[in-house]
Amino acid sequence: MSTTHLNIIDYAVLLGYFALILLIGLRLRRRMVSSSEYFQSGRSLPALITGIAFIAANCGALEIMGVVSMSAKYGARANQFYWLGAIPAILFLGLFMMPIYYMSKVRSVPEFLKLRYNEATRALNAVCFAVLMILTSGISLYAMAIIMRSFLGWQFGTSVVLAAVFVFFYVALGGLTATIYNEVLQFALIVAGLGPLIWILVRNAHGIANLRSHLPNDLGHTWKGLPLVQPFGSQMDVFGLVFGLGMVLGCGYWCTDFLLIQRALAARSVRDASQTPLVAAVIKLFFPALVVLPGHSTGRSPVGWYV
Amino acid sequence: MIVTCGVSAFTQAKQAAELEGVVYSRSKAKSSTALSGLWAIAVVIVLVCIALNIWWR
Numbered sequence A: 001m002s003t004t005h006l007n008i009i010d011y012a013v014l015l016g017y018f019a020l021i022l023l024i025g026l027r028l029r030r031r032m033v034s035s036s037e038y039f040q041s042g043r044s045l046p047a048l049i050t051g052i053a054f055i056a057a058n059c060g061a062l063e064i065m066g067v068v069s070m071s072a073k074y075g076a077r078a079n080q081f082y083w084l085g086a087i088p089a090i091l092f093l094g095l096f097m098m099p100i101y102y103m104s105k106v107r108s109v110p111e112f113l114k115l116r117y118n119e120a121t122r123a124l125n126a127v128c129f130a131v132l133m134i135l136t137s138g139i140s141l142y143a144m145a146i147i148m149r150s151f152l153g154w155q156f157g158t159s160v161v162l163a164a165v166f167v168f169f170y171v172a173l174g175g176l177t178a179t180i181y182n183e184v185l186q187f188a189l190i191v192a193g194l195g196p197l198i199w200i201l202v203r204n205a206h207g208i209a210n211l212r213s214h215l216p217n218d219l220g221h222t223w224k225g226l227p228l229v230q231p232f233g234s235q236m237d238v239f240g241l242v243f244g245l246g247m248v249l250g251c252g253y254w255c256t257d258f259l260l261i262q263r264a265l266a267a268r269s270v271r272d273a274s275q276t277p278l279v280a281a282v283i284k285l286f287f288p289a290l291v292v293l294p295g296h297s298t299g300r301s302p303v304g305w306y307v
Numbered sequence B: 001m002i003v004t005c006g007v008s009a010f011t012q013a014k015q016a017a018e019l020e021g022v023v024y025s026r027s028k029a030k031s032s033t034a035l036s037g038l039w040a041i042a043v044v045i046v047l048v049c050i051a052l053n054i055w056w057r
Helices: A008-029 A034-044 A047-056 A061-081 A088-103 A108-115 A119-152 A155-206 A208-215 A239-252 A258-265 A270-286 A289-299 B002-023 B026-033 B035-055
Strands: none
Touching: A008 A155, A034 A155, A034 A258, A047 A155, A047 A258, A047 A270, A061 A155, A061 A239, A061 A289, A088 A239, A088 A258, A088 A270, A088 B035, A108 A119, A108 A258, A119 A155, A155 A208, A155 A289, A155 B002, A208 A289, A239 A289, A258 A270, A270 A289, A270 B035
16 A cells, blocks of 8 residues: 655644644643542443543554455445444443442442452452453554654654553643543544544445445345354354344443443433443444445455445 | 352352442442433444444344
8 A cells, every 4th residue: 555645734744643642631630639530430421422431442443444444345234233232231331230230339430340349359350350351452543653654654653652642741741531532533533533434425326226236145234144143153143143243242341341441430420320321322323324334345345335 | 168159159149249348339420420411321332333244243
């Protein structure tokens, strides 16, 4: 892939973005007077903000690269990672688990596990989560650096160090509040960046139906062609999707991931905390349009679908 | 061993019940969160999700 040459406006946008996220951290530094302010934003944020942050914490370079490539391979079946793999678990979290998490007045999921069970359970969960975060953060930084190298020609190490330094500073200065406001900003940028791409893609393909019709072997369909039960010799089946993805993986991830639940714990009331996953669920319903559709066209689209 | 396991299970269940009483009053949660409103939103989300699955099936 040929790299894009940046002009003065591109550099101004990049510098403006980096300056803005540092400014958010600096402005919020004075508010960080207690552990509650630092780790829970003083429990003061509305559901709309925490809901967007909740879903933004789940997005990033991994989403842009991973889901697009997954939809290129599996077609519309990648939608299930947003619908069946997320919606039931997110709704369960909002309706049943968030009131318990929030009213227990804990600052983290490991802290709740200590309250509910014992210190050993808390330690086990904390260690597992730390290992998980190291691995997923590494993957996210790797994906981001690959994108920057592919499009802008930046050195891999430069991108990783630059991103890590900026994230460290705004988190260290502004705590969870700075993180949440930056996540809202980043989510807006993701939508603003992918939105025009989808519009151009659908316009050039003369509609979503035409775009889907070019996919081979039922890949334009979410359910069509899936065997009911086929543990061997099939990449996906209905039973595995419903019980494996929907029940086990979905609930295991969305209902216990501290990274996500921490956003809801920053809500200003128990009602806002419960609404936080519901806001995220609404966004999750329509997010496939931004990441699955581009994957549909990858490598299969007739010349001219892109700009 | 059975008696020990039984006593242990009973103790854990008792502790869990006490904890729920401390950290989460169900009646208080229901009144303060107006769960019925959230349930209505959740039902709408499920219906839209089903509609999207049918449209993109």
